[in-house]
Amino acid sequence: MSGQGTRDGAGLEVRDAVVRYAPSGRKGSRAAEPTTAVDGVNLTVAPGEVVALLGPSGCGKSSLLRAVAGLEPLAAGSVAWAGRPLAGVPVHRRGFGLMFQEGQLFAHRDVAGNVGYGLERGDAAVPASARAERVAELLGLVGLEGYARRGVTTLSGGERQRVALARSLAPRPGLLLLDEPLSALDRSLRERLAADLREVLVSTGTTGVFVTHDQDEAFTVADRVAVMDAGRLLQVATPEDLWARPASRTVAEFLGYQAFVPADGPDPLGVGSGDGDGGNDRGLAGTGGTAGAVLAVGPAGLLVSDDGTGPGGVPGEVVTSRLRRGRVEVTVLADLGEGRRRLTALLADPGTDAPDDGATVRLRLDPRGCAPVG
Amino acid sequence: MAVTPVPGRPAPRQAAQADPVGAPRGRLRPGSVARGAAWTLAAAVPLAFLAVFFAWPVAALVGRGFWLDGALDLGGFAEVFAETRTWRIIGITLAQAAAGTVLSVLLGVPGAYVLYRCTFRGRTFARGLVTVPFVLPTVVVGVAFRAVLAPGGPLGFLGLDQTFAAIVMALVFFNYSVVVRTVGGLWERLDPRAEQAARALGASPARAFRTVTLPALAPAIASAASIVFLFCAAAFGIVLVLGPTGYGTVETEIYVQTTQFLDLRAAAVLSVVQLVVVSGALLAANRTRARREQALALMPEASAGRPLRARRDAASLAVTVAVVLGLLALPIGTLVARSLRASDGAWTLDNYRNLATTGGRNALSVTVWEAAAISLRTAAVAAVVAVTVGVLVALVVSRRPRARSGRRALALLDSVFMLPLGVSAVTVGFGFLITLDRPLGLDVDLRTSGLLVPLAQAVVAVPLVVRVILPVLRAIDPRLREAAGTLGAPPGRVLATVDLPVMLRPLGLAIGFAFATSLGEFGATSFLARPESATLPVVIYRLIGKPGPENYGMALAASVVLALVTATVMMLAERLRGQGAGEL
Numbered sequence: 001m002s003g004q005g006t007r008d009g010a011g012l013e014v015r016d017a018v019v020r021y022a023p024s025g026r027k028g029s030r031a032a033e034p035t036t037a038v039d040g041v042n043l044t045v046a047p048g049e050v051v052a053l054l055g056p057s058g059c060g061k062s063s064l065l066r067a068v069a070g071l072e073p074l075a076a077g078s079v080a081w082a083g084r085p086l087a088g089v090p091v092h093r094r095g096f097g098l099m100f101q102e103g104q105l106f107a108h109r110d111v112a113g114n115v116g117y118g119l120e121r122g123d124a125a126v127p128a129s130a131r132a133e134r135v136a137e138l139l140g141l142v143g144l145e146g147y148a149r150r151g152v153t154t155l156s157g158g159e160r161q162r163v164a165l166a167r168s169l170a171p172r173p174g175l176l177l178l179d180e181p182l183s184a185l186d187r188s189l190r191e192r193l194a195a196d197l198r199e200v201l202v203s204t205g206t207t208g209v210f211v212t213h214d215q216d217e218a219f220t221v222a223d224r225v226a227v228m229d230a231g232r233l234l235q236v237a238t239p240e241d242l243w244a245r246p247a248s249r250t251v252a253e254f255l256g257y258q259a260f261v262p263a264d265g266p267d268p269l270g271v272g273s274g275d276g277d278g279g280n281d282r283g284l285a286g287t288g289g290t291a292g293a294v295l296a297v298g299p300a301g302l303l304v305s306d307d308g309t310g311p312g313g314v315p316g317e318v319v320t321s322r323l324r325r326g327r328v329e330v331t332v333l334a335d336l337g338e339g340r341r342r343l344t345a346l347l348a349d350p351g352t353d354a355p356d357d358g359a360t361v362r363l364r365l366d367p368r369g370c371a372p373v374g
Numbered sequence: 375m376a377v378t379p380v381p382g383r384p385a386p387r388q389a390a391q392a393d394p395v396g397a398p399r400g401r402l403r404p405g406s407v408a409r410g411a412a413w414t415l416a417a418a419v420p421l422a423f424l425a426v427f428f429a430w431p432v433a434a435l436v437g438r439g440f441w442l443d444g445a446l447d448l449g450g451f452a453e454v455f456a457e458t459r460t461w462r463i464i465g466i467t468l469a470q471a472a473a474g475t476v477l478s479v480l481l482g483v484p485g486a487y488v489l490y491r492c493t494f495r496g497r498t499f500a501r502g503l504v505t506v507p508f509v510l511p512t513v514v515v516g517v518a519f520r521a522v523l524a525p526g527g528p529l530g531f532l533g534l535d536q537t538f539a540a541i542v543m544a545l546v547f548f549n550y551s552v553v554v555r556t557v558g559g560l561w562e563r564l565d566p567r568a569e570q571a572a573r574a575l576g577a578s579p580a581r582a583f584r585t586v587t588l589p590a591l592a593p594a595i596a597s598a599a600s601i602v603f604l605f606c607a608a609a610f611g612i613v614l615v616l617g618p619t620g621y622g623t624v625e626t627e628i629y630v631q632t633t634q635f636l637d638l639r640a641a642a643v644l645s646v647v648q649l650v651v652v653s654g655a656l657l658a659a660n661r662t663r664a665r666r667e668q669a670l671a672l673m674p675e676a677s678a679g680r681p682l683r684a685r686r687d688a689a690s691l692a693v694t695v696a697v698v699l700g701l702l703a704l705p706i707g708t709l710v711a712r713s714l715r716a717s718d719g720a721w722t723l724d725n726y727r728n729l730a731t732t733g734g735r736n737a738l739s740v741t742v743w744e745a746a747a748i749s750l751r752t753a754a755v756a757a758v759v760a761v762t763v764g765v766l767v768a769l770v771v772s773r774r775p776r777a778r779s780g781r782r783a784l785a786l787l788d789s790v791f792m793l794p795l796g797v798s799a800v801t802v803g804f805g806f807l808i809t810l811d812r813p814l815g816l817d818v819d820l821r822t823s824g825l826l827v828p829l830a831q832a833v834v835a836v837p838l839v840v841r842v843i844l845p846v847l848r849a850i851d852p853r854l855r856e857a858a859g860t861l862g863a864p865p866g867r868v869l870a871t872v873d874l875p876v877m878l879r880p881l882g883l884a885i886g887f888a889f890a891t892s893l894g895e896f897g898a899t900s901f902l903a904r905p906e907s908a909t910l911p912v913v914i915y916r917l918i919g920k921p922g923p924e925n926y927g928m929a930l931a932a933s934v935v936l937a938l939v940t941a942t943v944m945m946l947a948e949r950l951r952g953q954g955a956g957e958l
Contacts (some may be wrong), residue, residue, distance in 0.1 A: 022776060022777070022778060023778075069856070069860055070859075071856050071859070073776075090859075090864075091856065091859035091860055092859045092860070092861075092862050092863055092864050092865075092868075093862075094860070095862070096860055097860060097861070098856065098857060098860035100853050100856075100857060104851060104853045104854045104856075104857040106854065106858075106871070106872065106875075108875040108876070117858065117861050117863070117871070118861030118862050118863075121862070121863065121867055122861075122862035122863060122864065122867070123862050124862050167857075167861065168857075168860070168861070170861075171861060171862055173860075177860075
């Protein structure tokens, strides 16, 4: 089985999209001004590709998704699917699937009734026998064989989302839009479902746009990730590229990079030396060290040297140490060039004991955990 | 807002774009126009109903007061307001409504706590018991309170028969359930963790209630209070039956002025006064309702509640038990007991046997059983009409247009259909008489068709139907409709598969409310029903007015019958009621 997306030529094209919301408040108050949720966004999604819209809450990613679905009007710009502009095409004629955070299942229908909803009437309607077959097929796909006659209120949160996924896939949508579909679930379930979701989307060849504020989720599900902030797209790239070369400081900060150091300056931090006993190398190997270049220090980009007395590195005061996912994480107060602040460092040699609280340690960078910005 | 078109219409910007060849846009136009037309029609039918059977009769009656010899004459205002009697009547009306409202709220809030926040055996039964008075016909309530308070009654020693206090007590009896249900419905869905957080921060139970729970409940309390105020200000049957001689409210005064003094000018002026009071209360109700629907973090389902503890909940429990026993059960019990006794105090079924007659000295034109049959038929027609109109109104008002003007129009529509709740039923009834002899120039006299009474009753019942169904429709997560849309359902199918199934649950309750209200409607019916087609409340009122213990006994028995029928209808409706349906 394959989604329609693989047969269509151009996929999704969003051009200069602007979404504004009508003022909600009374005249004179702040809420009396229209809010611009999406501010001139350009985005292309190739057929069969899954793109994640990643950003903090309120950045406009859901509004963009709703505009693509046809649930919000565009104030400017255009959305096209397979080369055809969608202006004026109502929601139910777009042939897109949409999956919400809480599933939004129809409580008065059982599982099969929900999954088969899009197949009963309209553009994707099929006869009852074919419908039953398709419902069974989809329930198998999402791992819910034999659930057809269950009431949806008896399902767990994860099962509900699986039903919602099956429901939106049943009419073979050209494009599946997912609005934070996993955010209401707990962590372990979320991680498992994200992997399952990726598998289902790939195996059905469905083109997808996936909205989330969780980068792990975005990286698991999507081929490319689009980072959004304040209504604008900051960067669109594969997870690897995004992590290796964040386009701006904002993107890097959102990804969890904790500090920024000049990439071409004097190098007490040991940038470019993996073994920690140098400290005199200059610039970051391979980045060219252009003037003004900045290096982002990732969550695993800062190391605590073996002892606090050796040469090189920057001094840091240990605030506390704790074990997280099997690794010792040391919280230190240190100045990497932008003032003294709290940073997280890892032990250079994981075999050693964590330093005492209050101790002074030497910190250096691990190039594998750092990335050039821009 | 130029950038936010109403649904179904392309945004201006998009409309200005060149229409690409082969774009599926062309298909949209007819559907969208048809949809617009369908919603316009859905709004037009109830508006036409309201215009012909409410606005026109009321306007015609009021107009007669101000239209003298072909010219507008507002002298009636000066004349009527110059009389001290008018000011006394307005004062009494406001005092009566205020006292009834304050007492209902003070007693109702503890009741809401006990019946909706606590769990105990028999809670469902207790909730049902509390609901019964609201749908009891006003005439029955009046008769029951007289049976309690009259000399010889269980509370006869208080000397409260036919006093202001008696009326207020009856009003509280009536409206207690409005407060309990409105406040309780919100309370049971309030997230208890907010109060628990306050307690964990060191607040005493009283302080946690005062600083956390009460503010959260305030919108529901205000909303209930304004509705209760409305009912109390417009009470008619109760005042007529229980009021001391010479006692009058605006509502009864309109009745007296039109029927006894034939002074339409005075009646018209008073109708306007009534309208002002009612509009004020409705405006307050609407404001608080809107706030309530937005501002609270509610749980999707009713919380389980906590077990009732005699010690912790002593105060609330005592108040509630006292109200349920003393104020609700006592009058009903007394009514039933007295209906089973002859005037000499002996137990007998004579009063019920007499229901097959037309009363002592032929007090009536029909037997009480015949009147009961007429009542049922009339109420059935009224319920069908009211539910049809009310459902259309609820469907239209529950839409969420993008444009602010659209939202305003819907809010206005919502308020307009609440007006019949408070506009004097007497005015409606009398207005019917003077306008519907040849409605819209048609050669049909509605007055002899037998439709007049059910239509008037339907006008009164429509607001209740709307208030039951609308909150349920509004509670539908808009994303549910959006999900259906993205699955390929056109708007019509979204309505049929998302809205309709949800609406079916409170529909039973709405039908019950409409039927029960119509059964007990007295104000308009007393004007319109001819002697040979009198309904039960009208018959009961005539029986109390006639001399003779036989007629009084029949009135008691007939009241019991009417109460039983109404209570049965409501019980059945309550069975059909879905969770969280409605406000009343």
